[in-house]
Amino acid sequence: MKKIKLHDKIFEPFISEEKIDQAVSEVAKKITNKYEGKTPVFIGVLNGCFYFTADLLKKIDFDCEVSFVKVASYQGTQTTGNVRQLLGLDQKIKGRDVIIIEDIVDTGNTIEAVIEIITNMGVSSVAVATLLMKPDVYDKKVKIDYVALNIDPEFVVGYGLDYDGLGRNLNQLYVLSQAQNLKSDEDMLNIVLFGPPGAGKGTQAIKLKDKYNLVHLSTGDILRKEIGEGSELGTLAKSFMNKGELVPDGVVIDMIENCLNDYKDSNGFIFDGFPRTTEQAKALDNLLQKHDAGIDTMLSLEVDDEELVDRIVKRGKESGREDDKNESVIFNRIVTYNKKTSPLKSYYDEQGKYNSITGVGTVEEVFDRLITSIDS
């Protein structure tokens, strides 16, 4: 069952239609045992009660009457404060057995007021049937006779209950999600595209992004953009990148955190050039966990050093990338990769996520190998 979005909030499946149906049947059975032969009046408290009232009454097969009310709160005199009244009660209920139907009872303020008003109308008896009850926050003495489902003090929608007008028509209950992102781990595809400089990460990431409808996050691209804009971050990054060294972990981790927040409704991410150290990999796992997600696969493009240098030198003639122009910088990027980044293969291998992919061949051949690995 998928999460849903109502207005600005994400809700996740909470109580299924089947469970609700069972619980409503139980309540109907208890009411039948008590009231059969008495012709009680059911009074539903709108708006939230309509679903529960309809389903409950479908399961009651003795004579009964049904009415609906709305609870109105209005400011009284300064001394009386909030006074409640019932709107829409057209039934004569004096001397009758009344069963009030509520969608939810939490602190009990509303139901206490409704019981008091109905009792004062001279009924023979009054009872309450509620779909949901929050026993941990209920603080009134009055007894709630029939409770279909007890729940923790959480915000729920569906089956008549709403969030700011929406959600009443959902035929099961949803709860406000702790992780306010739309996709759960099952819905997302998160890929770490790994490999030494020049292995083809950027080239393949663009193709994978299109195929799987993912967000491509390249820390190298983001840093180059900052450099281009002459930002403070760019100036800092430049001093490391132009030597072929890594930019400090804290800087890139913050960058990735911002990006994850910006694209929290995406189908998933291709991380290109990130993580590059164990600290970055751990930070990425923690960040994704906060979003109820994780890395699905780490695809490591394997290309020998000679080919890497050849590719980068070739690109450097046209790309204008500072770190492509100087062979000693290219060499240092490869050394840094072998020393600091390559050990991450064991980090992902231990999680069963490391997949080695031959990065030599045509771009299409490498792409086919990647998608075969992802789809399997």
Ligand code: AP5
């Ligand atoms: P980054 O931008 O990530 O560069 P890189 O890792 O050095 O990788 P490249 O962009 O050079 O290569 P690529 O694997 O993407 O291959 P591409 O597809 O371009 O990082 C740059 C710097 O930023 C780092 O050195 C560091 O200072 C800093 N940085 C970035 N992320 C960081 C982080 N997380 N932490 C700290 N610092 C960070 O292909 C290369 C060339 O080969 C292209 O010309 C392409 O056309 C060609 N090519 C691609 N595939 C093939 C193929 N199959 N056959 C022949 N040619 C091919």
